[in-house]
Amino acid sequence: GEVPLVPVSATKRVGLEELLDSIALQAEMLELRAAPDGPAEGTVLESVMGKGLGILSTVLVQRGALRQGDHVVAGQSWGKVRLLLDEEGAQLSEAGPAVPVRVSGMREMPRAGDELLVVPSEARAKEVVEFRLLRAEAQALAAAAPRRGRKGGGAKLLPALLKAESFGSLEAAREGLSHFPSTRVELKLVREGVGP
Numbered sequence: 001g002e003v004p005l006v007p008v009s010a011t012k013r014v015g016l017e018e019l020l021d022s023i024a025l026q027a028e029m030l031e032l033r034a035a036p037d038g039p040a041e042g043t044v045l046e047s048v049m050g051k052g053l054g055i056l057s058t059v060l061v062q063r064g065a066l067r068q069g070d071h072v073v074a075g076q077s078w079g080k081v082r083l084l085l086d087e088e089g090a091q092l093s094e095a096g097p098a099v100p101v102r103v104s105g106m107r108e109m110p111r112a113g114d115e116l117l118v119v120p121s122e123a124r125a126k127e128v129v130e131f132r133l134l135r136a137e138a139q140a141l142a143a144a145a146p147r148r149g150r151k152g153g154g155a156k157l158l159p160a161l162l163k164a165e166s167f168g169s170l171e172a173a174r175e176g177l178s179h180f181p182s183t184r185v186e187l188k189l190v191r192e193g194v195g196p
Contacts, residue, residue: 034097039118040066044074047109049196053083055106059116066095071125075114076132078125079106109194111167155186162192170194
C-alpha cells in the first residue's frame with residue numbers, strides 16, 4: 001500500500017528507530033521541505049512561569065525563522081522575543097522549521113495550541129490582539145444569550161472570577177462549573193486567568 005505501517009510501543013521501546021527512519025524516508029521521497037526564510041509561524045505547545053524569565057512558551061516553529069527581537073502574536077497574547085532557548089536550555093539567536101524552542105517575552109500566557117505569528121511591529125501586534133479580544137468577547141456574549149432564558153425569570157446572576165495554576169486546571173474548573181445545577185442562581189464567569 002501507500003501508507004507505511006510501523007509497529008511501535010513507547011512503553012517497551014520497540015520500533016521507535018524504525019518509525020523515525022520511515023518518517024525520514026517518506027519526507028525525502030515526497031520532497032517535503034519547510035521554508036526556512038521569511039517570518040516565523042508556529043504552534044504553542046505549553047506555557048509556564050519561569051523563575052527570573054517571566055512567561056516561557058514552548059513553541060514548535062513550522063515555517064520561517066524565529067529570531068530574538070521579533071514581535072510575535074500567539075492567541076490573545078503578544079510580546080517581543082527576549083530570549084530563545086533550545087531543549088537543553090542553551091541560548092539561540094534563531095530557530096528554523098521543526099525546531100522546538102522556549103520563548104521568553106510574552107505579555108500574557110498563551111494557551112497550548114495557539115498559533116504563533118511574527119508581525120512587523122509592536123503596534124501591529126497590539127492591533128491583532130485587540131481584534132481577537134473583541135471577537136472573543138462578542139462570541140462569549142452570543143454564546144451566553146441563549147442561556148439567559150433557560151434558567152427562568154427567578155434566577156439571580158452570580159458573577160465569579162476564576163484563577164488556576166495552569167490552563168488544564170482552568171479548563172477543568174470551568175467545565176465543572178458549567179454544570180452548576182441550580183434554578184435559583186446562574187453563574188457568570190466575568191474573568192478567568194492563569195498564574196501564581
